Amino acid sequence: MTCPPDRAVHGDLKAAAQALAAAIGAAHVKRDTGPDRGASLIAFPASTEEVAAVIRICRQFGLSVVTEGGRTGLVGGSQSEPGQIGLSLTRMARIGAIYPEERVAVVEAGVTLHALQTAALTHGLEPGIDLAARGTATIGGMVSTNAGGIMAFRYGVMRHRVLGLEAVLPDGQIYSDMTRVVKNAAGYDLKHLLIGAEGTLGVVTRVVIKLEPVPRATATLLLGLPDVGAALAAIGQAISSDVGHLRAAEALWQSYIQLTASAQGWSEPSFPLDQPVNLLLMLGGAQEADLQAEALRLFGMMAEAYPTTTGIIAASGRQEADLWQLREDTFQLYRKHAAAPSYDVSVPQSEIAGYLERVQEGLAGLDGGISPYVFGHLADGNLHIVLNRAGPLAPDLLAAVEEVLYAPLSALGGSFSAEHGVGAKRVHSLMATVNRVKLHAMISVKQTFDPDKMMNPGKVLPLSPNLEPS
Structure with missing residues (x-):
């Protein structure tokens, strides 16, 4: 069956429901999908083979499939609609194996990042990636969106953490490349088509993840600095330090840190929150005393170069957690500005100051003036920009x-999309900015893998892409 090019696949739901119940058990096919899901049915398979059965049944009965991970995405990648089948991998949350000597983990796609972090920690290891939604974000979802997080500048994004994976393709076949080694030059590395594809080319079911040693000690320093240049200088000093290594470098512009600090009731007389840019640095290494001394040295060096610098060095695990909560409590933005429009961009570090100056000036000149909150992963140039407006915005604005x-x-x-993906929300942005040759190649890949537009239709690419030059 071939889907018309201008709509998602909607077929025989009643017959499909009966077949799904027979394949994975009636208890694992839900008709009541809840108020935040649009799909007519949600299937909960427990293995790769059951996922393959679900895909084959949906194909047989002409139904499109929307795969769900932890449902923490910000671009509508798991949005579904009536007539579609939701595919939840919550029953596939087993950690198959951890190989400490190889520094490798084999996990099912429904394993949360936090669960993997906890299991790896017993071996003194970590996945080399971290983000605020660690308790709900799943490895399969992170692979499918090529997630980044706070350690990307050091260990790379999800694409760099995956050695091998298993997936079910749109025709119901199981693609298996569970490679556990870094060196693999055996032809096309097709896993990279599935990483970042957001479920449009298949369903990731199992993953081989590289692990990294966890440092025995950490130290966290919060600096108040006069500008982006000073913050980048501090990062450069931390990266080149002879003591330990830089684990994270997160920038919080003034309006953002003032908002989260107020919401949390956080205050510190020596840190008045009056600096334009605030920088959280985390150092990792073998000895806490050495790291604390290095944090103090960095603070002193920045204060000498930039006399208005202020700073706090966390003196305990609790104080370290409190400082990081200032960065991670993004909920406060949407509590103050319901459904505030948010953006996720990457900018080369040397261009950040000029880019932000241009953006802030441009937004201020729009309807009523907009002053954005800015925060993000400064060491890799990933900025999160959230408007001080409730959403949604009028189309023209x-x-x-x-x-x-x-x-x-x-x-x-x-x-325009650093780590959140394209989903449904940013399809028009991709179409407006993508190189035409790249767009043609993406459409060709989609056509080859999923000619019936069965897998997560309308995400990443529109159902009927306009191939005219932009």
């Missing part, structure tokens, strides 16, 4: 905002 934010990025060598 939305288009104007995106023009301000996205227009400079291509020439600067940046990206």
Whole structure:
């Protein structure tokens, strides 16, 4: 069966429900999908073979499939609609094996990041990736969105953490490449088509993840600095330090840290939150005393170079957690500005100051003036920009905002989507900014893997992409 090009696949739900119940058990096919899901049915398979059975049944009865991970995405990648089948991997949450000597873990796609972190920690290891949604974000979802997080500058994004994977393709066949080694030059490395594809080319079911040693000690330093240049200088000093290594470098612009500090009731007389840019640095190493001394040295060096610098060095695990909560409590943005429009861009570090100046000036000139909250992973140039407006925006204003934010990025060598993906929310942005040759190649890949547009239709690529030059 071939789907018309302008719509998602919607077929015989009643017959499909009966077949799904027979394949994976009636208890694992839900009709009551809840108020935050649109799909008519949700299937909960417990193995790769059951996922393959679900896909074959959906194909047989002409139904499109929307795969769910932890449902923590911000771009509508797991949005579904009536007539579709939701595919949840929550029953596939087993850690198959951890090989400490290889520093490798084999996990099912439904394992949460936190569960993997906890299991790896018993061996003194970690996945080399961390993000605030660690308790709900799943490894399969992170692979499918090529998630980044706070350690990307050191260990790479999810694409760099995956050695091998298993997936069910749109025809119901199982693609298996569970390689456990770094060196593998055996032809096309097809797993990279599935990483970042957001479920549009298949369903990731198992993953081989590289692990890294956990440092025995950490130290966290919060600096208040006069500008982006000072923050980048501090990062450079921390990266080149002879003591330990830099684990994270997170920037919090003034309005953002003032919002989260107020919401948490956090205050420190020696740190008045009056600096334009605040920088959280975490050092890792063998000896806590050495790391604390290095944090103090960094603070002193920055204060000498930039006399207005302020700073706090966490003196306990609790104080360290409190400082990091200032960064991770993004909920406060949406509590103050319901459904505030948010953006996730990458900018080369040397271009960040100029880009932000242009963006802030451009947004201020729009309807009523917009002053964005800015925070993000400064060591790799990933900025999160959230508007101080409740959403959704009127279409004309939305288009104007995106023009301000996205227009400079291509020439600067940046990206409109750093780590959140494209999903449904950013399809139009991709179409407006992507190179036409790349777009044709993406469409060809989709056509080859999923000619019936059965897998997560309308995500990443529109159902009927316009191939005219932009």
